[in-house]
Amino acid sequence: MPKWFQPAAIVCAAMFAATPFVIASAPFESTMGLVFKIFFYHMPSAWMFLLGGIVCGVASVRYLFSSDARHDRTAWAAAELTVLFGLLTLVTGPLWARKAWGTWWVWDVRVTASLVSWMIAVAYLLLRRYGGPGSEKLAAGLALFGMANVPFIYISVNYWRTIHPATSVVPTLPVSMGGPLWFCVASFLLLFVLLFKMRVRLEEQRARLDAVYLSLDE
Amino acid sequence: MRVLTLSIFHWMSNVTAAILRRVGIFIVLIVCCGVLADSTAWAQPPEQTKTYTPISELPPTEQIPAARLLVAAYSFVLVAVFLYVVSVGRRLTTVQREVERLEADMKRTGRA
Numbered sequence: 001m002p003k004w005f006q007p008a009a010i011v012c013a014a015m016f017a018a019t020p021f022v023i024a025s026a027p028f029e030s031t032m033g034l035v036f037k038i039f040f041y042h043m044p045s046a047w048m049f050l051l052g053g054i055v056c057g058v059a060s061v062r063y064l065f066s067s068d069a070r071h072d073r074t075a076w077a078a079a080e081l082t083v084l085f086g087l088l089t090l091v092t093g094p095l096w097a098r099k100a101w102g103t104w105w106v107w108d109v110r111v112t113a114s115l116v117s118w119m120i121a122v123a124y125l126l127l128r129r130y131g132g133p134g135s136e137k138l139a140a141g142l143a144l145f146g147m148a149n150v151p152f153i154y155i156s157v158n159y160w161r162t163i164h165p166a167t168s169v170v171p172t173l174p175v176s177m178g179g180p181l182w183f184c185v186a187s188f189l190l191l192f193v194l195l196f197k198m199r200v201r202l203e204e205q206r207a208r209l210d211a212v213y214l215s216l217d218e
Numbered sequence: 219m220r221v222l223t224l225s226i227f228h229w230m231s232n233v234t235a236a237i238l239r240r241v242g243i244f245i246v247l248i249v250c251c252g253v254l255a256d257s258t259a260w261a262q263p264p265e266q267t268k269t270y271t272p273i274s275e276l277p278p279t280e281q282i283p284a285a286r287l288l289v290a291a292y293s294f295v296l297v298a299v300f301l302y303v304v305s306v307g308r309r310l311t312t313v314q315r316e317v318e319r320l321e322a323d324m325k326r327t328g329r330a
Contacts, residue, residue: 035284205313
């Protein structure tokens with residue numbers, strides 16, 4: 001692991017320990033009250049979910065054009081993080097919606113598109129795990145669909161009639177709400193970078209292990 | 219005759235002034251009443267409570283306890299991240315140990 005990893009991990013843990021206090025300092029939203037505070041974990045998770053989809057897609061494109069195994073390892077690591085952060089988003093969202101909308105789930109365009117994107121990431125991992133030789137190219141192609149879905153998820157609330165809050169919510173937040181939100185975004189981004197680094201390192205070690213086994217066979 | 223005419227004019231001007239004064243006071247009173255009525259309308263006290271409503275009769279969204287949902291959301295995020303970190307850490311340790319063991323074997327047998 002690089003030298004910066006351990007100090008960054010300590011900073012990340014300290015930031016996550018501070019998030020409850022930072023979130024508690026934010027005022028309640030006028031109509032949602034206490035349940036609004038789920039937003040401070042839900043939205044950063046959703047952004048990391050979309051970021052994971054983009055990283056996986058870009059790495060897959062580079063792998064398809066270059067056949068460089070490093071890009072494939074990056075895509076695999078990013079796909080796993082997409083599944084993790086997608087799961088966080090898809091669980092915290094309904095917990096918020098139960099109170100805010102009175103229902104756990106609606107087949108809303110953003111919610112449905114997010115679920116589809118998450119299922120594409122799960123399919124990517126299943127293909128890599130059980131697809132056998134050559135599945136990396138197929139999985140890379142699948143990742144392109146996941147990446148293409150990301151802008152659609154983001155803008156969908158502005159173009160379709162939906163009950164999901166619009167993208168204009170974040171830029172118009174007052175400082176008292178925006179400050180804690182951006183602190184949480186920074187915490188989740190640092191967590192994403194650290195987990196990504198760990199996961200890429202795992203793939204590098206697996207590639208090294210394969211190389212050692214090959215050299216033993218020869 | 220001239221004195222009589224002047225006194226009539228004087229009396230009429232006094233009467234006109236008195237009428238104008240009264241009309242002015244009336245207009246000022248009307249305006250004041252309007253402003254007061256408007257401000258008192260804003261300062262209406264809330265409606266008197268005539269019945270108490272049990273919480274079970276509230277709309278469904280207002281009955282749901284928010285605190286449980288909030289704790290569930292935060293707990294899920296922290297537990298999921300912790301389990302994922304443990305999972306990646308264990309996988310990484312296993313692979314690294316395997317690599318080190320094989321490399322040590324190769325060195326020992328002189329195949330490196």
